[in-house]
Amino acid sequence: MSNKSIFFKFRNRFDFSPHVYDIGRPLFSNRKLEDNFFLLKIYEIDESDYGLFYDFQLGFYLKTNGKEEVFFNHVCDIVLSRIRHFKRQDPFTSKYASGLEQARKLEAFLAFLKSVDRWHKVEPLESVIGEKDKLIDQLKGRVAELEAQLKQAREFDANEKIVITNGYIAAFMDLIEQLQGLSLGDKKLATSQGQSPWYKMIAKYFMHGDKPISIDTARNYFPARKNDKPSKYLNISEEDKLFKIVPKNK
Known part of the structure; x- marks a missing residue:
């Protein structure tokens, strides 16, 4: 086997300012052990960097080698193999605790691999x-x-809408406003917690001449608070108040 790395990018010899995701030692690295150096880097970096580390090493591999699937399978194999190694360790040995922490890091890296697994290798x-x-x-x-x-x-x-005669939408809205104010003794004839049922009903079931009534237009006749009318409020002039609803007994 050649001493040149096949899968992973090593730092150059005597390079004391390598890329953060380069693997290996500054003086001498046995490149036949590239898998071990790759795993060592996983132990060293934060879990939030796993995606960037993987992409960096994948980019190196793709420049000189073949398919991403081959790289993914190789990385997945060495990670799974090392996790199994740590899980088989004797719990009474001094290396067991450190092995558990390394296994935890590898399992976190494996979770990342699952997120980019397009070949169903992990699962x-x-x-x-x-x-x-x-x-x-x-x-x-x-x-x-x-x-x-x-x-x-x-x-x-409904199969059709109720048509308000063209030019008399304000008169119709005035009738709706009067309807809201009608009382039966100490109770309102028709009540709602807000104004939306009224203007939504009009927009859905009524037309102004041959044109639909947009919900925004209908809403502008029904301010949420009577004493705090918005700038878009459509005021009904006296000349448009053509009808007056009064109780029958008056």
Whole structure:
């Protein structure tokens, strides 16, 4: 085997300011042990750097070698092999504690590998398919639920809209405002916690002449607070107040 690294980028000899993701020692590195040096770097860097480290070494490999899948499989194999090595260690030896910490780092790196695994190397294809099938079943259930809600909502749709005579939308809005103020003794005839049911009803079921009434236009006739009307509020002039609703007994 050649002493030249096959998979990973080493730091140059006597280079005391290498790239942070280079592997190896400054004076001499046995490049036949490149897998070990790669794993040592995993132990040294923060878990948040795993993606950048992997991409850096992958970029080096792709410049002189073949496919990303080959690189991924090699990295995955050495990580899994070393995790198994640490898990088999005698728990009564002095190396066991440090081995557990290294195994934890490797398992974190393995979790990263799962996130970029397009070849189902880390998890069997059957497991991935099972998860996908489970997700599909959940989505099918959600779709059925939404379709039922849509069907129920469409039961209230009308085949046509009520037409307000062109030029008299303000007069109609005045009637709605009067309707909100009608009382039956100490109770209101029609109440709502906010104004949205009124203007949404008008936008959905009414037209002004041959044109639809946008929800924004309808909303501008119904300020949320009567005493604090917004700048876009459409005030109804006295000349548009053509009707007056009064109790029958008056």
